[in-house]
Amino acid sequence: MAEVELLKEPELNEALEALRRGLAKRLVILIIGCCNVHYKGRASSKLEPGDRIVLIKEDGSLQVHRPYGYEPVNWQPPGCVFHTELHEEGLRLVAVRHTPKEHVRITFSKIHLLTLLNLVDSGAFALHATEEDMQRAILLEPSLIEPGLKPITYEKRVEPGFVDIYARDREGRLVVIEIKRKTAGRDAVLQLHKYVQSLKKEAKTPVRGILVAPKLAKGAQKLLVSL
The missing domain is CATH 2.70.180.20 (Protein Yojf; Chain: A;)
Structure with a gap:
């Protein structure tokens, strides 16, 4: 209580x-x-x-x-x-x-x-949505990811594929957001890394990557930090 x-x-x-x-x-x-x-x-x-x-x-x-x-x-x-x-x-x-x-x-x-x-809060969080639903929610309420985030566009084409959401943070840095509906593993991390590297070459300015998923697979967090 x-x-x-x-x-x-x-x-x-x-x-x-x-x-x-x-x-x-x-x-x-x-x-x-x-x-x-x-x-x-x-x-x-x-x-x-x-x-x-x-x-x-x-x-x-x-x-x-x-x-x-x-x-x-x-x-x-x-x-x-x-x-x-x-x-x-x-x-x-x-x-x-x-x-x-x-x-x-x-x-x-x-x-x-x-x-x-x-306060006591031990309740589990369950998300039931498609990746499109998650994308739409972030576009409508960017602060779900972090305060000050401003989306620029979505499904932006880059050399390795399409960026789910392309944004700018409160410090003016470009942000690549990769969305996964289920557990995100090594492949998702490497995909995000490719997008970030591609945009760094294109924009010639600092670029951050954010992986949005309900859960990370074993080893994914360590890989994210190392890249």
Whole structure:
């Protein structure tokens, strides 16, 4: 059963104590408040003060949402190291990654709601769809793959065959997405690698490959990392 601790309109020092407690226990943390956000890494960005929804998950990932839209305006993947302090501007939360070196710094001047959640989710995920259904879903909601992904086209012809989805990520890099309805094995990984190499020669710019499948066969993950 989920355990919930909720602080409504807390003082910043009270919120800091709760936030540190939640981070130490690797809880899911939901913060709603007025904040500004700075990102520095491969690029840089600044978000002026406004009411935002900040979500930290137990895996160390971070999302910052505005009151509208489904994509986070700032985010960091799992594995972040978090630093917290009371600053002259307010409560400061910094999510740091070392590889690549980047950070998101959030400064709250006011917190409306802070919730610590010990959630339990052991449910299995089952996908019943054709590859065409999966392709259509990604084209309609690219954030299913990752925030900031922008499809360019689909069924793009390249020398080795056809790319299921051709896109660009939030860093401006080209992305090749290969979709498999069932378990993806060595052949799928090598096929994706051929597409990526072909497009690197054609585009002369960084190209990423993403393999979308409900499951990877034994050895496929290791091969993906090695290529």
